[in-house]
Amino acid sequence: MSERPLKVALLGCGVVGSEVARLMTTTADDLGARIGARVELAGIAVRRLGRARDLPVDPALFTSDAHELVSRPDVDVVVEVIGGIEPARSLILAAMENGASIVTANKALLAEHGAQLHAAAEKHGVDLYYEAAVAGAIPLLRPLRESLVGDKVKRVLGIVNGTTNFILDRMDSTGAGFDEALDEATELGYAEADPTADVEGFDAAAKAAILASLAFHTKVTAADVYREGITQVSASDVASAREMGSVVKLLAICEVDEARESVTARVHPAMLPRTHPLAGVREAYNAVFVESEAAGRLMFYGPGAGGTPTASAVLGDLVAVCRNKVNGGRAPAVSAYADLRVSAMGEARTRYHISLDVDDKAGVLAQVALIFAQQDVSIQTVRQSGRGEDARLVVATHVATDAALSGTVERLRALPTVRAVASVMRVEGE
The missing domain is CATH 3.30.360.10 (Dihydrodipicolinate Reductase; domain 2)
Structure with missing residues (x-):
């Protein structure tokens, strides 16, 4: 085992952050054995220093100066669980510039600025892991x-x-x-x-x-x-x-x-x-x-979701990042080489389930079917329930573009014999 411990800065001490700090402290020996070096908290950045926290950590580790914490030269890894775009983005970028690898659970930040963060990780030769950002504890x-x-x-x-x-x-x-x-x-x-x-x-x-x-x-x-x-x-x-x-x-x-x-x-x-x-x-x-x-x-x-399940994913990433630090390597970069076009929703192919409140008289079904045909949408099934003012048609379609399906619904709404489009729901899994 390496004699030098790895220093971890924790940004945030809410539901997830508290569990991360607790698990890092109570399972320190096991984590060290799995990594090949001990891991220690270098500091925990919080917004309010005076808040009571029932955690098995030294109170002196808490700080309200997150930027100073991530800029310390002895910090090897920064764990970010504060959420939101700023200051999380700026703090992560500053930590990378100082050579720290990153573990984050910040889905909003990754969805908006993932490309920038991956580019910065590549530039500075550090890791960026974020298993906890999607589906909590599930390895996905x-x-x-x-x-x-x-x-x-x-x-x-x-x-x-x-x-x-x-x-x-x-x-x-x-x-x-x-x-x-x-x-x-x-x-x-x-x-x-x-x-x-x-x-x-x-x-x-x-x-x-x-x-x-x-x-x-x-x-x-x-x-x-x-x-x-x-x-x-x-x-x-x-x-x-x-x-x-x-x-x-x-x-x-x-x-x-x-x-x-x-x-x-x-x-x-x-x-x-x-x-x-x-x-x-x-x-x-x-x-x-x-x-x-x-x-x-x-x-x-x-x-x-939940503090403990999400913290489990964070700790898994922390172990992986720290192992890379000990072994002098890093994870393969995430590739966007395909650079595929992101198409609009109208191009997506799906199916619809449509409920229509209709006039109870001859010819209504034919009018409805004609609109589907004009929009090049094939009907899979149709059934009628109720009579008089309670008459309802329920239509299930075959697969078509979402644009054609939504266009069909708009034309149905304009049909005089359709009193209301009561429900429109997409259908998947068949």
Whole structure:
């Protein structure tokens, strides 16, 4: 074992940061044996020094001067768990300039400035690891980055936000509405006081950008990801899915076209058949399907959030980075050599499930079918329920471009015999 300990600066001491500090301290001997050198906390940067913290660390390690901490010449690794864009970006760049490798859980930063951070890591000869940024404790990014690097990934499909999965699961299992399920998620600590990032899909979109970038060796940012949250998913939508033997999930979908010329990345609610493995993902768990040419279908499943699970991923990255420091090497750079075009949502090929409140009279179905035909959208099934003012048509389509499907919906809304387009839901997994 190396005589010189490796010094680690920790930025942030919230839910995740506290667990990282606790695990680093209580498992120091094991970590040292696995790395080949002891790891020690050089300092912990926090916003408020006076706050009481029940941690087995020396209080003298806490500092409010994060920039001074990452600039210290004795710091080997910086662990960033403060989140957000700034000051996290500036602190990470400053640490790299001083020769420190980086472990971060910051999905928003990586989705916006991943290319800049990877370029800086390459320039300064340091590591940049971020397994905890997507799907918490689930080992997912390193398989994409390393294990599958000799394969061709075709599609990544997954549930990457535990809060929304909990809400939709409750709506499915209890018949609750969105607001009621959100209140329960908040009471149990699964949802933040301001749940916007989760329920509007921003969190999942950032993760989708990271997944698409790694899977397809292409720079994809959060702005490239089509995003639609779950706030408009109603109890009737979930009930309709149940009647069809399906379940509603918020999915992150990243795929490459057959010619491998363009990629799409999207986040939106979708119906999944209950026979699909992702349909059985309950509560606040995450799961991701990866489809590749040689390996076929792989599924990664586990807790996607929480202090201890996320800290587990951070510690895994910390061990990998410290081993590289001890051995005088570094991880292979992440490649964006493919530089594929990121296509718009309208080019994505998907299926729709559409519920229409219609006039109960002869010829309505023919009018509806004509609009689908004019938009070059093929109908898979159609069924009618109710009579009179309760008449409803439920249409399931074959695969078509999202532009053609959304154009069909707009024309249906303008049809005099259609009183309302009650529900529109994409369908995946079939």
